[in-house]
Amino acid sequence: MVDFARLPIPVVPYTPVCRSGSGISVMSLEDLLEKVPQTLLSSPHRLGFHEILLVTEGTGMFSIDSTRIECGPGSLLWVRPNQIVQGAPQPGMKGEVILFTEAFPLRMQATVGILDDVLRPSFWQLTESELGQFGRIMDLLRDEFRGIELELGEHMLQHLLSVVLLTVTRICRDRQDYRLAHHEIDHRELELFQRFRLDLDRSFHRTRRVEYYATALNCTSHALSRACRTVIGTSAKGVIDARVALEARRLLAHTRLPIGAVARQLGFTEVSNFTKFFIRLVQMTPGAFRRVHGVNFDG
Structure with a gap:
């Protein structure tokens, strides 16, 4: 059996920015693109962490596990650890990015499911109301990440990330992509x-x-x-x-x-x-x- 860990597909390790030792990073897409060589981004690679991207301006093409995705304003992507990804953002593409390790999120209810399940959806085109709600959560998360309170700040970030993950779960539920979070489920x-x-x-x-x-x-x-x-x-x-x-x-x-x-x-x-x-x-x-x-x- 092929061990993908041994394939010549580079794995990008998690490297925290701004908050040393933290299991989460929140930044703009522009800042991320300055840190990632274009040759790596456009070539098949894997992440050693979760990445959630909300596109706010511009367009680009991404591929997650060989599924090609055209992105524009309101596009939401979730790349999970060890998925094979390629990216081709066009000049002028802007967005908000959350990077987090598997160990950082709070222990969630079973309704959220397995966070690294590669069969779960990885892309959504948000409606205007969904985009407004997600944007407000991102504002809170970004502001807290830029704060100087470290001990309580980490707990705040964990809780705000939980809100992000629950919001994604609700989007999945509402679209019947994934039925998690219905109260009827045993x-x-x-x-x-x-x-x-x-x-x-x-x-x-x-x-x-x-x-x-x-x-x-x-x-x-x-x-x-x-x-x-x-x-x-x-x-x-x-x-x-x-x-x-x-x-x-x-x-x-x-x-x-x-x-x-x-x-x-x-x-x-x-x-x-x-x-x-x-x-x-x-x-x-x-x-x-x-x-x-x-x-x-x-x-």
Whole structure:
């Protein structure tokens, strides 16, 4: 199995600015672009931390795990640790950026879900009302970050970051991208779903059978699929397929493994079955996907 940590894709470490030792940084996009070499930004790289970007002016193109995103005013992006990202902001692009480590946020309710779940949405185009609300929270967060009170200031920043994360969760809920935070959801189902996601990240390259995960989680396949439908509106099989498809896109776009080797890495015994799977999930062949992403290698 390919270990992405060993791929020649640089990992950008978290480097706090202004507040030494703090697990959060808040800055303008312009300030961030001055610190990041353009060659790194435009090349595939990974972050060792979370980055939330709110675009306020201008346009640019970003790619998160091979999904290309055109951004403009009101665009909100959330890049999670170890997602493969590229950026091409155009001159004049402005925005607000929050960087934070996995350990910094307060312990959140189960309704917020797993913060580093790579299957959660990474992009939203905010409505005028959403943008106004998010902007007000950003103003408070920015002002507190620039303050001089360190001890209480850190607690304030943690709480304000919680408001940011809860606001994103509510946006997901309202758009039915992610059903978290509905009061009707049984927390036992949320816990089951979260355990499933963690297990899936460890085992998706070995099996795509719902029964395997249900047995490992000591529940029935029906109960597991019900939990998935309650939380994100799709079956357990749909969640498994989405995770495998994500890894397939990563391998095809960022390695030079032959397509047959990619198929084997993901547990497919026949390349034809992998090709059918990929077409169903991505709507193009693996070879066409590689060509779209500039990988001229169809071995």
